[in-house]
Amino acid sequence: MDIHKTDAQIADALKAVSGRESVTDIFFVACGGSFSLMLTTQYITDREASRINGIALNAAEFTARAPKTLGRNSLVIACSHSGTTPETVEAIRFARQAGALTISLTNVLGSPLDDASEFTIAYKHTPLEMSSHHSAAILSRLALGIVKVREGNNKADDFEAALTTLPRLVDQKIADLKGEIATFAEAHKRDSVIYTMASGSNYGVAYCYAICLFQEMLWIHSAAIQAGEYFHGPFEVTDFDVPFVQLMGVGPTRAIDERAFSFAQKYSRRVTALDARKLGISDFPESIAEYLTPLLFTPILRAYMEKLAEAKGHPLTVRRYMWKLEY
């Protein structure tokens, strides 16, 4: 994959959005891990767009729901790693038929999703590294790029600049955390349930790790708890031996994370917190730091999962149903 080509693809997509002034709604549609990214993208849109609404929906749900506002005023942004996810391809076809502008991300050019979309952006897949061409980074660049071309919001510039140094920080932190990661893996290798918890820009990361890593790849029961919801139900399952992985972000939702962490670590001995502040995020401009934290947590948590998989003797590549059966 040629990263200069990716940059040009992003620029082309943004040019199209800039030219379509009727666009007032963005639907972010995908499935599973790709859908998890859309939760962050909606967050950015909610925070930064004055005149554009964002809504993230699972692709099958989107097509079935058939939002009544969908049409010429809509932009639909989709993502599928293989570009073959049937629900996502169908969602894009449905959206395009309805008159929406369509932009897709995929790892595979020439895939059905690429063919179905007006604009396609190819991304690099590097689970243990961050880069400006990682799918999560591209979606955030796109969201900030849209508010730049449409509303003159210039946070995209700070964000693009930060992406030149963030990858090194990620590599460094994964190296620094080697001991903690090994301890986590040994401590959790026999657990049958591990919860994840986050809020704001990081909730999508918690969701991804609950459904794709714990449930899918490791067959460990899990749920992503929205930290603001924790005190309204989920906290009652907290006990001394119940494990949580909590993401502590920065920005306006940090207080939500801190409140949940403060309680969880008091009643459970098994809370593993990744704190973006302690991981060096404060070196970046405050205006965009909260949008960088998901990009920091994603590869670092992956390192935790790879070590956990090793300690369990259950490689992350193992599946019992996915890609093996008709479903």
Next chain:
Amino acid sequence: MDIHKTDAQIADALKAVSGRESVTDIFFVACGGSFSLMLTTQYITDREASRINGIALNAAEFTARAPKTLGRNSLVIACSHSGTTPETVEAIRFARQAGALTISLTNVLGSPLDDASEFTIAYKHTPLEMSSHHSAAILSRLALGIVKVREGNNKADDFEAALTTLPRLVDQKIADLKGEIATFAEAHKRDSVIYTMASGSNYGVAYCYAICLFQEMLWIHSAAIQAGEYFHGPFEVTDFDVPFVQLMGVGPTRAIDERAFSFAQKYSRRVTALDARKLGISDFPESIAEYLTPLLFTPILRAYMEKLAEAKGHPLTVRRYMWKLEY
């Protein structure tokens, strides 16, 4: 509570929405069980409103996120049973300050939420019964009422008519299911994990039962799986002994439920499905049947939970943290 007064409160709120033509966005904000209702309300708005966007957010997340579109063009609908939930009261104050029109539902008139809101609607709390004055019913009446007064969409009329007979159907089905409910309770009384699964209008019900009933009231690990997401991660935890409670709706998302059910019941021996069709929903007009299913499932599932609580010797009123500690 005087139900005629509630009807008048709904009419007053709808009159205000009708008079505020600038309103193009609705934020549905609440916490926990009240938030779960908002997921259905957003679904109705997505399906039925041509020119109004809906977005459901946890109340703490809403205030922290501070959506940039929030202002004179916004309607904010909140719900808190006691009317004292601090995050929800703060969200309404924040929204009103920003110029939004505010409408709240609560069981307690004179509560801080009532005081903070421009319009308040009082509801009846009857977990084992449905009525047109149940919080879930009122929120759906409000969502359909809004598209009626603003866009001339008349589904509200069919919905109001259906609510006159739905309560009897619920009572009848709870009585009919007595044997199944007792069998479920015995079969699940020693389970440490029970998943819920649904899509479309019923996902909020699945979420409510996962976080408020299983996690909060019964201390059973749980997660609400969006049925469209099931095949993109969560389905890998399915095994012969893993229990699922699946809601099978009607309308456009039924195919999503059927696909998930078909897989889950093939690889788990412990799937309990509540099928709205078998529960008699097809007697209602197709145009609104999908909005009635959450109102059918909510009290019926409660009957399952009460029996499960009895079989476990763990009353639904027991808490270890909620209302007992500072948090």
